Amino acid sequence: MNPGSHSLRDVSKLLGLIAVYVVLARLKVLVFSDNTVLSFLWMANAVAFAVLLLEGYRYCLAVFVGALLGVYLSGMSFVSSMLISLCHTVGMAAGIWLVKRRFDPSLTRLSDYLKIVLGATAIGLLVATAVQMLQSAGMLTFSGVFGIRSFGQRWAGNAISLIIVTPLLLIWREPPREWAPPRKAFEAALILILSFGVGQVVFLDWLHDSLGQIARGYWMYLFITWAAVRLGAHGAVLVLAVTAIQAIIGAKNGTGFFSDDIARTHLSNYAFYIIILSVVGLALATYFKERKVAEAALRESEQRWQFALEGAGDGVWDWTIGTGEVLFSRRWREMLGYAEGEVGNGIEDWKKLVHPEDLAPALATIQAYCDGAIAEFVLEHRLRCRDGSWKWILSRGMIVGRGKDGRPSRMIGTHTDITERKQAELQISFMAFHDGLTGLPNRSLFFDRLSQAISQARRNKKHVALLFVDLDDFKPVNDRHGHDAGDIVLKVVAQRFLSLVRAMDTVARMGGDEFLVMLGGLDSPDEAVPVARKLIDCLSEPIQLPNEQDCKVGASIGISVYPENGTEMDRLLVGADAAMYQSKNSGGGKYTYAVNTPAVEVGVWLEIDDAHITGIDDIDEQHRQMVDLINQLNQSIRDKADEAVIRSLFEDLTALTRLHFDTENALMAKYCYPRRQEHNFEHGRLLADVPHFRIRLKKGGDLFVLQSVKDWWLHHIITDDLPLGDFIRQAQAGK
Incomplete structure (x- = not known):
């Protein structure tokens, strides 16, 4: 479109607004010429306000010219017409300034309608104030339909006209497409017809003889509410406009609910009634419109979200907490192998699929999230597949709805198959604590179990035997048949050893051809002898190798027993190792008990000497304090002190360690x-x-904790603290 045609169109709109303004002003004169009270309604301003909201300030000139012509043609002097027109134009511009920012002319939001009310109120106040001031100054003289002298009437006349007519024009710029279906169209017609009929009864005395005593203005609130909820803003403004017309006609004719309102209040009651009715109707309409738009947006968002997640391979669930209904997506069923209809849509159906070991923790996590105890809902659990197997599932979810009491009413989320990841984690965890060749526990896992066995034995006054096994003639097997054959021998030996011990006992590989066997809960140290003999005897049978070859190995065993040979794991290990060498030096194929030592050892368990001195006073002093605490903790464990004392010493050691760091x-x-x-x-x-050490202490793993702390400290001082001390001393010397 070229600039010329655009300018011509604007001119035509300006002229059209002027014409509408003049026509409405003339209608006011014709309709209300016999009643100056009714003449307070100023519909022309309502039309002008709607145009200015849509088109902006450029139409203010048309408002001024239209008001000037309308007032002047109604019998006012030219000067008075100029002043009144100026008041109306300035009031309109001020109202637009208040309303226009972030304003949607479609009135789809409650805030937009409230801005209309605000603007109408401001315009009414400004116009009424300006006119009152000019009249008080003697610059204006009113007559005829403009002979109103009440400030309140001028304000109400402008405000009520804008509140009724402006929303009607703005909303009905577009027809209500949702009324198109026949059922909806029938409902709309029914609401409008019934509201019109009731309005005739209430305001124009239809059926006065039978209903006159009960006809009241509040009846219309039922219909404005019905229209707002079911028909939206289009229906609400129609009912409001019809009601306003019926009420004003009834007031003029002296009939119905406002029959004496002109004489008594100069239509003040009418004005407030219509304002309140309009606010109720439009507020409800915009509220329910906002709600429908939000619900539609939520549904659309959920559909996109579900499509995206299922495209990524995740299953989607939607749980209505109050009813217990859970909707599972197609992908969710496919993930577990179920067809449509094979899994119910209830929370109880989901519970039946959860692994028994995971159900209680899962329900606890759900409850904690709903109670607000945890910020995110993340749950790993196993679900039973259709073929009876189990899949590890990662469930993530969020609350998307709450009830009136604030409690969660709806959750949505996803299920991701993490079976492969969990299997990999289990494999990694297994490898971290097991020997890669034989599958036996490694040194770390063995000492963890030994620590627990010793703690139980201390409480139950039992014995624990530690058997250190070294294979005889293993090196010749490697030299003669190769390392692959040596690996086969180690695997076979591991399986034979495992077949000879109880489930509560532990067989571990220390490395090379050395094995450890832990026998817990013994009533006597002598109970280790039959097991040692079986371990030696089981190797008497040759071990088959590839290429129809075989080989034979033996075993030398050293045995140390808790508490006879020591109460600390490292002392028991040293004793068993020394006894094993005695067996080997005696020709092998034998077992030997460690040298018997007092059950209660005296002396310092952990010592630091000059080799551990960093030369930094603060560091060395704290090292000495920590060594003292470690030795106190060790002595308390050996003396079978109360568990509370042991835990207290451990917490003191933890606090001192943090201070040292x-x-x-x-x-x-x-x-x-x-x-x-x-x-x-x-x-x-x-x-x-x-935290791991604390758990071990509670489970009786105090010796394991103590040994771990001791090993870490000695290693850390040598490898980290001594170089730090050298650096600090050099830096101090450089100053």
Whole structure:
């Protein structure tokens, strides 16, 4: 479209607005010429306000010209007409300024309609105030239909006209497409006809003889509510407009609910009634419109979300908490192998699929999330597939609805198949604590179990036997047949050893051709002898190798017993190792008990000497304090002290360790130690194990905890603290 045609169209719109303004002003004169009270209605301003909201300030000139002509042609002097027109135009511009920002002329939001009310109120106040001031100054003289002298009537006349007519024009710019279906069209017609009929009864005295005593204005609130909820803003403004016309006609004719309102209040009651009715109707209409739009957007978002997630391979679930109904997506069923209809849509149906070991933790997690105890809902559990197998599922979800009491009413989420990941994690975990060749527990897992066995034996006054096994003639097998044959021998030996011990016992591989066997809960140290003999005898049979070859190995065994040979794991291991060498030096194929030592040992378990001195006073002093605490903890364990005492000493050691780490970190920062990050990383590793150590203490793994702490400290002092001390001393010397 070229600029010329655009300008011509604008001119035609300006002229059209002027014409409408003049016509409405003339109609006011013709309709209300005999009643100055009714003449307070100023419909022309309502039309102008709607146009300005749609087109902007450029139509203010048309408002001014239209008002000038309309008032002047109604019998006012030219000067008075100019002043009145100026008041109306300025009031309109101010109202637009208040309303226009972030305003949607379709009135789809409640806030948009409330802005109309605000603007109408402001315009009414501004116009009424300006006119009142001019009249008080003697600059205006009214007559005829403009002979209103009440400030309140001028304000109400402008405000009520804008509140009724402006929303009607804005909303009905577009027809209500949702009324198109026959059923909806019938309902709309029914509401409008019934509201019109009731309005005739209430305001124009239809059926007065039979209903006159009960006809009241509040009847119309039922219909404005019905129209707002079922028909939206289009229906609400129609009912409002018809009601306003019926009520004003009734007031003029002296009939119905407002029959005496002109004489008594100059239509003030009518004005407030219509304003309240309009606010109720439009507020309800916009509220339910917003709600429908939000629900539609939510449904669309959920559909996109479900499509995207299922496209990524995830199953989707939707749980209505109050009813217990759970909707599972097609992909969710496919993931578990179920067809449509084979799994019910209830929370109880889901519970039946959850692995028995996972159900209680799963329900606890759900409850914690709904109670707000945890911020995110993330759950790993197993679900039974159609073929009876189990799949690991990662469930993520969120609350999308709450009831009036604030409690969650609806959750949606996804299920992701993580079976392969869990299997990989289990494999990694197994490899971390088991020997890769034989599948037996490794040193770490063995000492963990030994620690628990010793703690149980201490409480139950039992014995624990540690058997250190070294294979005889294993090196010749490797030399003669190769390392592959040696691996076969180790696997066979491991299986034979496992077949000879109880389920509560442990067989572990220490490395090379060395094995450890732990026998727990013994009533006597002598109970280890039959097992040792079986371990030796089981190797008397040759071991078959590839290529129809075989070989034969033997076993030398050393035995140490808790508490006869020691109460600490490292002392028991040293004793068993020494006894094993005695067996081997005696020709092999034998077992030997460790040298008997007192059950209660005296002496310091952990010592540091000059080789552990860093030369930094703060560090060395804290090292000595920690060594003292570790030895106190060890002595308490040996003396079978109360568990509360042991836990208290452990917490003291933890607190001192944190203080020591803070001291070292401050020194590293002060002297710009280049390996500060690596050093603190080692600190973090130990602190990360503290919760694990606490659990071990509760389960009776105090010896394992103590041994782990001792090993870490001795290693850390040598590899990390001594270099730190050298660096700090050099930095201090350089100053």
